[in-house]
Structure formats: structure tokens, C-alpha cells
Amino acid sequence: MPVNLAAPDPASLLPIAGLRLGIASAGIKKPGRRDLTLIELGPGSQVAGVFTQNRFCAAPVTLCRQHLAHGGIRALVINTGNANAGTGEEGLARAHRTCEAVAGLIGCAAENVLPFSTGVILEPLPIDRILAALPAAQADLAPDRWSEAAHAIMTTDIVAKGASRQARVGSATVTVTGIAKGSGMIHPNMATMLGFVATDAALAPALMQRLVKEVADVSFNCVTVDGDTSTNDSFILIATGQAGNAEIGDAAGADYAALKDALSEVAIELAQAMARDGEGATKFITVTVEGGRDRSECKQIAYAIARSPLVKTAFFASDPNLGRILAAIGYAGVADLDVNALKVYLGDVLVAENGGRAASYSEAQGAAVMAQSEITVRVVLHRGSVNATVWTCDFSYDYVKINAEYRT
């Protein structure tokens, strides 16, 4: 069950001026499921994205990269139930036909449409059903459909994920709203499965790619469920430019910082929601590594802990078998790490120092922290001044059950 996570109140997801969403049922995997989402953008909207590093990237990811280079994006189309990955040339052709159909409906070129797919890999995209349902998605277009869209992009997610923020940028109030899906095959080698964050702020096009990367690095790139990097990971930032703020043109200025903070807050909430809703999750785990020489070594150690099946099953069992955390630190691959200099905390409890168990530590202290539904592991390296944080969940029977039965 998701850990301290509820679907957002639909009214809490604020509309973004210049953006409409429409949902329809294409019956891609199951009849009647609302599984097709169309997002239409007003003229002048800026769009940027970061995508999976997986070499077997999905056909829609390939097209997204091409179309973003072309610019002038006017629509996004998203299906769940089929990833259109591992589908070769025919997969690319079907993704392109989807773009053409959307373009015909809303009046733009196929290159102005970004396609997204999520679901089973290695099966042909049921293109006819998608094309047949697109007119219904268009008819449904409205600014207040964020909650419905958050539901329509889910796969094994139990809870829909969405968040909004508002921020003062210059003399204007800008709004940020985002949705995401992701629960398994979650490990950032960019982001997670699908994340869409939109704002009405006006921003110089030259800053978009920098901004999407900076936001991804503090949010979707800090979460892992199972260490599997998906073929379809995509994180998209949309700026419709209709908030009335003076266009942000300087990444060093206060307006850029204010917008980035609001975007990051939304993206972090969505990224954490993926770990809270991680397949089979019963606990939400934050791993923080402090005092490193650089961010890379901090993340390396944080991920070694957050990925370890042994650490994650111990959290599931509420068993303070904390030697497993030490073992993960030790094999993280930081070659000159001095294990006698570091300290390990579970919550506020000092667990290990001087290469062994802390003299002050008692099993009762560890068990008390382990009994909580949200747990922080803190590793202090004492070799520098850089920190990194990673979010994950525990590893339960239900992870195996969900993934053993995924296609049935």
C-alpha cells in the first residue's frame, strides 16, 4: 500500500493558462479503461524534456527527441497499456501515425506533436484503437482535467500523482502544475517513467533545457524503486507564457530562481510520490549522504543503499539488521573510502562509527525507528562538504507478486 500518499484533490490541481487536457478510452490493454490523454498547448508555448538513457529507448522517445529539436510543440499525446518499446521500425511508424492523427485534429504538423507511451514492452502498439479514440480525447479538452489525466497515465500505480504551486515572479503570480506516473521499473538514469510539469510563466526559450535538467536532477533523478531503468522515461517541462510576467531571460536572476523553486517543489513531490507508491511499498525511505567530496560519490553511496534488496527487505521486516547498510556503503565503489571515519544514523540514532557499531547504540533504539512508516538513513562521510539525497521504498512480498503477475 502506498505510504502516506493520497490522490490529489482535483480542485487542488490548478489550471495553466494556455493548456487544455482531454481524456478518452481507447481500450489499449483493458476495455473501458480511460487510457488516452491529449494535451493541447497554446501558440508560443515552450517545451523541453529529458529522456531515458536506455539504449533500447522506446519509439515515442526517439520521436520526442526529433520533434523537440524541430520546436513549435502544440500537443502531447500519451497512452498507457503499451510502451511501444522493443518494436523496431514498425513501432516508430506507429508512433508517427499517432502524431499525424493528432496534428490533423488540432491543425498543426506531425512534428509539432510529442508522443508518449507506457506499459508492456515488446508488444505492437494497437494503433487503430488509438486513432479511433483520438477524436473523443479532443472533444474532452478543457483546462481543468489535470486530475483525470493523472489517473489516465497510471500503470501499476495505485495512487494518481499530481501537485500545484504558485509563486511570485516579478509582478506576476505564476502557476505550476504537474502530474507523473511511476511505480516500478523506476531508477533514474535520467528521470522516471512519465512526468509532465507545466507553468504559465514566460521564459526565454534558451533557458528551457537548462531548467528542465536542473529540476530533474533534484527530483526525478533522486528516486529508485527497483534499480531498473525504463525504456520510456520522459520528463517534460511546458511553459505557456501566459502568466503576464516579464519574460525570464537570465538564469542568475531572482525570477529564474523563484520559478525553479516552484517547479522543483512540484517535481520533488511527484518524485517522492513514486517511491511512496513504489510497487509493494510499505515504507518510505530517505537516504541522505553528507560530507562527500562531490555529488557523484554521495549519490553512488546513497543508491547502493537504496537499491540493495537486502537493505530493503530488512526495512520491510522492520528489522534493524543494519550491517547490511554498512555492506552497501562498502561496495558502493568509492575506492578510497575510509570506513573508520564515517558515521551512520538511522533517524536520529547513531548506529555506526569507527568502523563498527556505536557504543551508545541499542537494538531497542533501532527497532523504534524501524517501526515507523517513514525512515531516514543518514551517512556522514566526513571527507568534504557535498550532500545528496535519494528516495526509495522497502521491498515486500507484494513487489514480487505485482511483477510476477504483471501481464496476467
Next chain:
Amino acid sequence: MPVNLAAPDPASLLPIAGLRLGIASAGIKKPGRRDLTLIELGPGSQVAGVFTQNRFCAAPVTLCRQHLAHGGIRALVINTGNANAGTGEEGLARAHRTCEAVAGLIGCAAENVLPFSTGVILEPLPIDRILAALPAAQADLAPDRWSEAAHAIMTTDIVAKGASRQARVGSATVTVTGIAKGSGMIHPNMATMLGFVATDAALAPALMQRLVKEVADVSFNCVTVDGDTSTNDSFILIATGQAGNAEIGDAAGADYAALKDALSEVAIELAQAMARDGEGATKFITVTVEGGRDRSECKQIAYAIARSPLVKTAFFASDPNLGRILAAIGYAGVADLDVNALKVYLGDVLVAENGGRAASYSEAQGAAVMAQSEITVRVVLHRGSVNATVWTCDFSYDYVKINAEYRT
């Protein structure tokens, strides 16, 4: 349950001239458990080892490295139930006291003794109970105790692991016998938990380190259960020199090759036994990557498949959800991999080519292979002439159960 694996017939584990084993009950974790093993070597025996790369290596691993540099090893002492890892200075002191006690019993220096521990990390070694049981282990010393030793070094292993071979070296027959333990926290960043392989062959001391590394690289360094590299991994090669062969002095000669083959066969059988007895295993999986540019990229891809929780749960479910294998190949980190050029086979069935599902593939073919208890995944990269093979097991409810309840 272990996959097609039974404990070796005690009579099949051949004595090695110049080597005696004794087992006793120290009550380290559970009263009455036979958990302490002493191995005594005749004068002139050669010993070499390879050890975990984990920075949090156990105290006995640190002492083993020091004592092997010193040379003249006369005894090995192995306890199960406690890893003596994450135990700081006091852990080193206790491992040293164990060596001193063994040295006093058999008449050598503490530096001539190698200590080994396996079990829970981060708990103090119960040194008094070990010291009290050592005389009983010495009294038990005999050449035909390999099977008892194989049982005495187990932790979560269900089946004891041992194997013997004989080979012709020059005009003499040499014997090789090995035992190993390992079932979880298994991922080679050298070897697995504990492996001991002994031969009566005579071999130049200068060749020992090369031989142990070559044997480890084709055996223990090719197995993974959960991707967790232990703090205690040790693989030890012993040569007592009493077979009567002319001392092997040339690594390029036929005698070296014959001995290496016999050692490798024993080590491979033991390494495969760890995957067959992997925690919660219901299937034994061989992943072979062929046609790579170098062994490193082949292993990288093989391990990405063999470590993926999604791939392993699909094997558990006998579900040919083969897109997960493609995803793992794609995120393995081979940056310039052409996914359209490679082929993926499940058993003899061609599954994927040209970046997608093979036209000839049918779900029924995949399901038939998946129903077997031993399955081979074969990836042909078509970019070079190098191969690598990795062995693993599936990922079941019982893995979670075993590791959630390990300390209870």
C-alpha cells in the same frame, strides 16, 4: 527450493593428502549447531586467496591478507553465525585471538593461521565460545571430513556444496576437492562468500596467485543472486604438494592447464551450486552474452539481465515478459550499443532482432522455455568475438521471506 541440487555424497569428496579437517560446535548463533571448522595443512603447503572488494571488509579478511603476505600457512579456522564485519578494532583483535589460539593448539605462529567468518554483520564475535570449542575441532581432525565441513560453513544455504575431480599431471594423478557456502548477499566483486578448493598437486609458489585469480574469474566471479557484495567474500586455493607430480613451474605448460581445468571444474560446480541454492530460488538461469568487443562489456550486459528484479520475478512467474530483458540490455551502460544489430534467444527460441520482437516468435514458444527449471538467455551482440556467461536464479516470495526473517 534449490534447483536440481543435492548435497554431495560424502564418499564423493576425496581426501587431499596433507590436509585434515575438524568440526566442532561453538554455539555461536544457535546452541548445538556444528559451526566451527578447522583445516590443518601439512608443512610446505601453498595457499593463495582472492577477497571481497567491499570497503567494509570483515576483520578476518584483513587478517587473511596480512597473513598470506607473510606466508607459511598451516591452518584455516572458519566460523558461521557471525561475520565479524563492521566490528572495528575490537573485531580485528578477536580475529587475531582466534588465530593465536589455533596456533597454540597446532604449534605454529598466529601469522600462519587464516581466519574466516560468515553470518550476521555488525555484531561482536563471541570469541570465548569459539576459543572454548577449538580443542574439540582439533580432536576431530581427519582427512575425510570434507562433507561435514561443507555443512558446518553454511548460513542460509539449504544444500551443502562440495565437489571433487582427479586429473593426470605429468606422471601423477592429482586430486582436487572444494567446498563453498553462499546463497544470499551474492554478487562477485571478486568471489562469493566462502570457497575453499584444495589439491595435492605440487606447484611453484610463484604461480599460486595467478592460478587462484584465473580460477575465480571463470567461476565465483560469474555468479550473482541479489547484487549485494558481501563484506566477507573469500576464495582460497590450497596446494599441499603431496601428489608426487613434478612441481609445476610454467603457466604455459600442459600440466598447469590440466590442473587449472580440474580446479576450474570444481570451482564452477560450486559457483553454480550457489545460484541453484540462491535464496528463494525456483529456477537456475544462465545468461550468455556472445559476440562482444571485450569481456567487460559482455559481463556488463549479462549482469544487467541477471540482476534485474523485473527479469527475475518474470522467471519466477514463468512469464515470457521478455521486454524486460531488452530493457536490461539497454540500460547496461554500453554507450554505443546498436540494439538493432543484436539478437536475443530464450533457450533455442529467437525472441528479438532488428530492435523488436522476431517475426517468427510466438508466446507459446516463450512459455514452453519459461516452464523449465533451467533456462538459458543468450544475447548475440554481433560486434566482436568475445563471450561471457553469468549464472543466477529467479526472484521469489521466499527471497523476501528469508531476508525479512534472517535474524529471527
